[in-house]
Amino acid sequence: MGTHHSADCPRPTPYDARRDAVREVLGVTDESAADTPGVTYGRSWIRHGVAGRELTWAAGDDGPDTAGWLLRPDHGGETTARPAVLLMHAHDGVKFYGKEKVADGPGGAPPGIPGLRTRGYEGRSVATGLVHAGFVVLVHDVFPWGSRRVPWPELPDRATAAGYAAFPPGPDTPGIRRRRYDAAAREHEHGLAKTAALTGTSLAGTVVAEDLRALNVLLTTDGVDPNRVAAAGFSGGGARVAHLLACSTRLRAGVITAMMSTFADVADGRADDTTWLMVTPGLPAVCDWPEIAACHAPRPLLVQFALDDSHFSRQGMRDSEAVLRRAYDGFGALTTQWFAGGHRFSAEMQVEAAEWLARTV
DSSP: OOOOOOOTTTOOOOOOHHHHHHHHHHTTTTTGGGGOOOEEEEEEEEEEEEEEEEEOOOSSSSSHHHHHHHHEOOOTTSSEEEEEEEEEOOOOOOOSSSSTOOOBBTTTTOOOHHHHHHHHHHHHHHHHHHTTTTEEEEEETTTSGGGOOOOOOGSSHHHHHHHHHHSOSSSHHHHHHHHHHHHHHHHHHHHHHHHHHHHHOHHHHHHHHHHHHHHHHHHHHTEEEEEEEEEEEETTHHHHHHHHHHSSSSOOOEEEEEEEOOOHHHHHHTTSSTTTHHHHHHHHTTEEEEHHHHTTTSOOOOEEEEEEEEESSSSHHHHHHHHHHHHTTTTTTTEEESSSSSOOOOOHHHHHHHHHHHHOO
């Protein structure tokens, strides 16, 4: 496929040193160094049994604030602390939106989201299903998605040219402008990853730092049991979960959906379809991709595979499952599930994930 990789990479790092090595590559030397930001509360709403609240907090850089939604079962006056899920939005090839892909805010699903959910989520709001299963859910944007996206005027010429090539100037509509932005942002992601590498970090390192801040917000939220918090994500959101499991010891459980294979599998002609969140310079020299998630052992982990996932080969996924099983041998805390179909978070997968979390967290 025109791709060459070394048989000596990834290089295994001893288990007892792996978490620290992964953290060092991602730039997270001490998870306690992640601030718990001050939170500003916005609008509240109730819809379909879900009580929601807008949150914003400083992202820790000179960019826009992080916007998030805190969602919980609509049980007014409840005093019992509930288990919670930090829900990671995916890549989806869409950066105009972030949290909106997996959760409904005060205005419901915005334009473009129903179609995206039909393609990737069988039309469902993942967060709503988790709330109905009894969880408090926090979903937030991370750089460069949603509220944390790069404004159009700040995109470089190469990126805007890609946007205009995909959607030429003409009678514009909000939908055309949104899709033009996403075409430009897809091109810009490569530049962001290069800039991060040249400044000693990575796109994944930037994102996991923001996810650690969001985790701190969730852990200190009233009505949340801090000992019963999990992280869950599909596709690029699953990559975020893997990194967070390696960088934090405060999660009870993790769910990774349709984002598990080996670095060798990705390198064998599949890198073009893989988000930079999974491709971090220096990380394959530490360990293989499933070993990053396995830093979470012996705590519970659910990994969901799609049999016809276009992002990975079946052999690569089977190989990653074998690596996970070796890492979890003797703990009894690993669950793997296989589903028919392609790269998506199907209704069946969502139900199985929610039921597993309800039993585990």
